[in-house]
Amino acid sequence: MSSRKKILIVGGGFTGLTAALRLSADKNLAVMLVESSAQLGGLAAGFPLAGTSLEKTYHHLFLTDTAILDLVKELRLEDKLMWCDSSVGIFHAGKVYPFKTALDLLKFTPCSFLGRLRTGFTALLLKHRKNWRGFVRVTAHDWMTRACGSSAMASIWTPLLKGKFDRHFDKVSMAWFWARIHARANSRSKGGGEKLGYFRGGFNLVTKALENKIRARGVNIQTSVMVENFLADERSAIINGEKVAFDFCIFTGSSYALAKLLPNQEKFSNYATQLRSIEYLGAMCLVFTSDQSLGDYYWVNVSASDTPFLVFIRHTKLVDKDFYGGKNVYYIGTYLAPDEKLFNLTDDALGNIWFDYLPKIFPQFDASKVEDKFIFRFRAAQHIVDTDYERKIPAYETPLPGVFLANFSQIFPEDRGTNFAVREGEKIAALIRSRLTA
Numbered sequence: 145m146s147s148r149k150k151i152l153i154v155g156g157g158f159t160g161l162t163a164a165l166r167l168s169a170d171k172n173l174a175v176m177l178v179e180s181s182a183q184l185g186g187l188a189a190g191f192p193l194a195g196t197s198l199e200k201t202y203h204h205l206f207l208t209d210t211a212i213l214d215l216v217k218e219l220r221l222e223d224k225l226m227w228c229d230s231s232v233g234i235f236h237a238g239k240v241y242p243f244k245t246a247l248d249l250l251k252f253t254p255c256s257f258l259g260r261l262r263t264g265f266t267a268l269l270l271k272h273r274k275n276w277r278g279f280v281r282v283t284a285h286d287w288m289t290r291a292c293g294s295s296a297m298a299s300i301w302t303p304l305l306k307g308k309f310d311r312h313f314d315k316v317s318m319a320w321f322w323a324r325i326h327a328r329a330n331s332r333s334k335g336g337g338e339k340l341g342y343f344r345g346g347f348n349l350v351t352k353a354l355e356n357k358i359r360a361r362g363v364n365i366q367t368s369v370m371v372e373n374f375l376a377d378e379r380s381a382i383i384n385g386e387k388v389a390f391d392f393c394i395f396t397g398s399s400y401a402l403a404k405l406l407p408n409q410e411k412f413s414n415y416a417t418q419l420r421s422i423e424y425l426g427a428m429c430l431v432f433t434s435d436q437s438l439g440d441y442y443w444v445n446v447s448a449s450d451t452p453f454l455v456f457i458r459h460t461k462l463v464d465k466d467f468y469g470g471k472n473v474y475y476i477g478t479y480l481a482p483d484e485k486l487f488n489l490t491d492d493a494l495g496n497i498w499f500d501y502l503p504k505i506f507p508q509f510d511a512s513k514v515e516d517k518f519i520f521r522f523r524a525a526q527h528i529v530d531t532d533y534e535r536k537i538p539a540y541e542t543p544l545p546g547v548f549l550a551n552f553s554q555i556f557p558e559d560r561g562t563n564f565a566v567r568e569g570e571k572i573a574a575l576i577r578s579r580l581t582a
């Protein structure tokens with residue numbers, strides 16, 4: 145009989161794949177990875193487009209993303225990573241304004257002159273400030289209003305907060321906001337503008353390399369397979385109606401997804417309540433290709449009260465369109481509560497609403513010239529990082545014996561991202577190893 149310890153990893157996103165990579169290095173462990181969707185990659189999963197792979201939701205790396213950059217080096221994919229010049233615009237009151245440099249900010253007339261000066265000063269302050277602890281209990285909306293004034297809030301920050309957090313926009317912690325500005329401001333090359341990383345072949349290249357490596361080490365990878373629930377005291381889970389035993393399990397899905405899998409017993413009810421206190425928004429992205437040239441920016445924040453989406457992205461402004469057979473590739477995206485009407489429209493209805501709005505930004509846009517069109521929805525895409533958030537963060541160790549949780553709701557104050565998923569995957573694998581040796 146084999147004496148190898150059994151490790152069950154639930155979720156084939158970057159956290160689960162990284163944990164599998166680290167744990168499968170130990171020949172004394174039998175690792176099984178179970179993913180409910182048909183493919184690996186989680187929120188960073190790709191789909192085939194023009195002979196390559198593109199993310200279902202827009203993805204790039206920052207220069208500060210050290211955990212994933214180290215992994216990329218280890219997987220020998222460094223030469224596939226391109227550092228590209230970013231360009232950012234803001235759509236406001238019928239016009240797209242450049243919004244990349246200090247000079248762009250100074251010329252951003254929808255905001256009062258004083259508001260522009262205060263915004264520039266605040267951005268500098270947040271870039272250089274290292275201590276974020278004092279920001280935890282203050283909302284970004286209040287702090288930024290005090291720092292930049294109401295004109296800057298109305299024209300720049302409030303629409304961004306609303307786009308990312310929907311109706312929760314005025315609850316978000318300033319610590320999260322600080323981390324976001326801090327990472328972006330520090331993702332500039334020396335003396336140059338912002339650089340963003342993207343892979344030839346998309347993020348799927350990293351997913352595939354991880355998959356190949358862990359498969360070669362004997363990890364049993366099962367896709368389209370769901371962990372249905374955990375059993376109370378038996379170190380086992382129900383998968384495809386069968387009981388599967390483990391010594392240790394790492395769950396990497398959302399916190400509310402774990403709450404649903406807990407045994408229905410009084411002793412787990414407080415934990416279930418804690419997990420459910422973390423609210424999630426869903427994300428929707430429409431990807432389309434066209435010969436039409438729409439705008440001069442990679443990223444356009446849509447700052448208008450009537451807008452049905454948050455962001456318009458010209459992916460092929462960041463990455464050469466030759467990678468996609470010479471086609472322009474665009475994303476339209478937004479975050480929404482999954483129970484909202486827009487989230488539940490049919491693909492055609494949603495596409496029509498978004499395409500009908502697009503000529504307000506790009507008057508030359510012609511929907512009949514759209515070639516390929518894809519719509520993707522994710523139900524647990526962004527958690528609401530409010531001023532009470534630190535208290536809600538679940539520990540790695542759960543009350544279920546042998547079951548550990550590692551997901552992006554534990555990342556704070558940083559914004560979740562593939563870099564932090566890799567970091568968490570490493571950390572949880574190290575924790576399991578330490579338990580095994582203990």
Ligand SMILES: Cc1cc2nc3c(=O)[nH]c(=O)nc-3n(C[C@H](O)[C@H](O)[C@H](O)COP(=O)(O)OP(=O)(O)OC[C@H]3O[C@@H](n4cnc5c(N)ncnc54)[C@H](O)[C@@H]3O)c2cc1C
Nearest residue numbers: 155157158159180186187201203204371397525561562565
């Ligand atoms: C719109 C959008 C844009 C983004 N942009 C960027 C970006 O530019 N750069 C960046 O680095 N990151 C970006 N991210 C974030 C990044 O994609 C995520 O932080 C990262 O992929 C999370 O990885 P994860 O493994 O922790 O979680 P996930 O990717 O969510 O993986 C968890 C997996 O667990 C599976 N699962 C859950 N429950 C079960 C179950 N019961 N049984 C089996 N499987 C289960 C799920 O299907 C899922 O695949 C973006 C995300 C979104 C939504």
